[in-house]
Amino acid sequence: MRIRPISPDRLVTELTERLAGADVAGRLRVAVDGAPAAGPDALAAALVDPLRALGRPVLHVRADDFLRPASVRLEHGRTNPDAYYEGWVDEAGLRREVLDPAGPGGSGRVLPTLWDARTDRASRAAYVDLPPGGVVLVSGALLLGGGLPFDVTVHLALSPAALARRTDPALRWTLPAFARYADEVVPTSFADVVVRADDPRHPALVESAVSS
Numbered sequence: 620m621r622i623r624p625i626s627p628d629r630l631v632t633e634l635t636e637r638l639a640g641a642d643v644a645g646r647l648r649v650a651v652d653g654a655p656a657a658g659p660d661a662l663a664a665a666l667v668d669p670l671r672a673l674g675r676p677v678l679h680v681r682a683d684d685f686l687r688p689a690s691v692r693l694e695h696g697r698t699n700p701d702a703y704y705e706g707w708v709d710e711a712g713l714r715r716e717v718l719d720p721a722g723p724g725g726s727g728r729v730l731p732t733l734w735d736a737r738t739d740r741a742s743r744a745a746y747v748d749l750p751p752g753g754v755v756l757v758s759g760a761l762l763l764g765g766g767l768p769f770d771v772t773v774h775l776a777l778s779p780a781a782l783a784r785r786t787d788p789a790l791r792w793t794l795p796a797f798a799r800y801a802d803e804v805v806p807t808s809f810a811d812v813v814v815r816a817d818d819p820r821h822p823a824l825v826e827s828a829v830s831s
Contacts, residue, residue, distance in 0.1 A: 653775030663758035682759025764804030774810035
């Protein structure tokens with residue numbers, strides 16, 4: 620295992636090249652996974668234009684737009700880390716409306732948002748037709764380990780100290796959930812791409828050692 624420092628711009632370039640060159644039937648389903656402090660939504664957004672420039676149609680979907688209704692999500696309170704870990708994201712809806720249609724044999728008819736958490740109502744978004752060769756980037760927290768069908772997984776890893784330091788004070792109650800995720804799911808052990816993101820200005824790729 621080796622740690623390769625990389626600039627933020629170069630990280631986007633290398634990820635773009637990897638995704639654009641991925642050989643899958645139909646459409647490519649990509650997870651960009653990480654705690655909010657690691658910026659998974661920002662990284663996914665940064666990949667959109669470079670992929671389009673290489674001729675790949677792209678749809679960026681935020682897991683925060685697929686939350687379960689507040690009556691379910693907040694049943695055990697607004698700051699319950701176990702509930703956050705186990706059931707805030709509507710994984711069934713994400714699979715049904717995004718990942719299955721974008722998968723092998725799927726229609727390509729994808730729903731970009733399902734639920735507006737601010738109003739606690741269905742978003743009423745229109746479906747988008749993602750053609751073969753397209754890429755759907757799903758960004759958010761706690762996306763791996765639950766069996767969601769992704770073709771490529773990117774995990775933004777933070778050390779416990781960096782996670783605590785960079786997490787918004789209003790979200791510090793989520794820290795036990797991310798500790799559970801690291802211990803129980805261990806996304807760094809199986810994600811296709813692992814990025815150490817303790818310092819957003821100086822990320823690093825975790826790579827398998829290659830014998831010379």
